[in-house]
Amino acid sequence: MITVRFYQDFSSFRTAIGMPQAPAWMIGTAYTKSEIRMMSFNSPELGSNYTFEYLLTCAVHEFVHCVTLHMNHAIPRWLFEGIALYEAGMFVDPQNLPYIRAGDFPTLAELNSNWQTNTRIYEVGYVLIEFIVETWEKEAVRSLILNGENIPDTLGITVDSFEQQWYNFIQNKYL
Ligand SMILES: [Zn+2]
Numbered sequence: 001m002i003t004v005r006f007y008q009d010f011s012s013f014r015t016a017i018g019m020p021q022a023p024a025w026m027i028g029t030a031y032t033k034s035e036i037r038m039m040s041f042n043s044p045e046l047g048s049n050y051t052f053e054y055l056l057t058c059a060v061h062e063f064v065h066c067v068t069l070h071m072n073h074a075i076p077r078w079l080f081e082g083i084a085l086y087e088a089g090m091f092v093d094p095q096n097l098p099y100i101r102a103g104d105f106p107t108l109a110e111l112n113s114n115w116q117t118n119t120r121i122y123e124v125g126y127v128l129i130e131f132i133v134e135t136w137e138k139e140a141v142r143s144l145i146l147n148g149e150n151i152p153d154t155l156g157i158t159v160d161s162f163e164q165q166w167y168n169f170i171q172n173k174y175l
Pocket residue numbers: 061065080081084
């Protein structure tokens with residue numbers, strides 16, 4: 001059972017999540033493993049690009065965070081965000097990302113860092129999980145969550161090799 005609380009404006013939302021300085025793009029969060037706090041569909045402060053459809057997608061995204069928090073609390077950001085983006089269908093075409101087209105692929109360590117300023121995970125997270133599902137199987141994602149992302153133990157390859165195979169996957173499928 002997951003509780004969802006909605007807020008009418010950014011001020012009360014940010015107060016409720018204890019982050020008065022939250023970045024503007026942050027409109028919802030898995031506040032605990034069993035509670036989502038997010039901006040209301042009807043908030044006059046959300047711009048016109050925040051459609052009802054998009055907010056539903058965000059609610060699914062936060063719900064997936066709750067599910068993974070129930071499975072294992074200690075997982076790194078690339079996997080935590082990646083699975084939420086994938087399950088909510090938040091696909092971004094790598095062709096539309098200039099740094100990817102330029103061959104500047106982020107490492108997992110980069111995706112884990114500086115959550116307030118480094119938002120690349122939100123752009124590449126879907127294709128990162130898609131790569132795991134298509135190369136191994138969906139069960140591998142579940143195992144990674146349960147193992148706290150131990151790639152060598154779960155997938156039998158090094159992190160370097162995992163990253164290189166992911167870059168190749170993006171090149172072959174999207175570029
Ligand atoms: Zn998220």
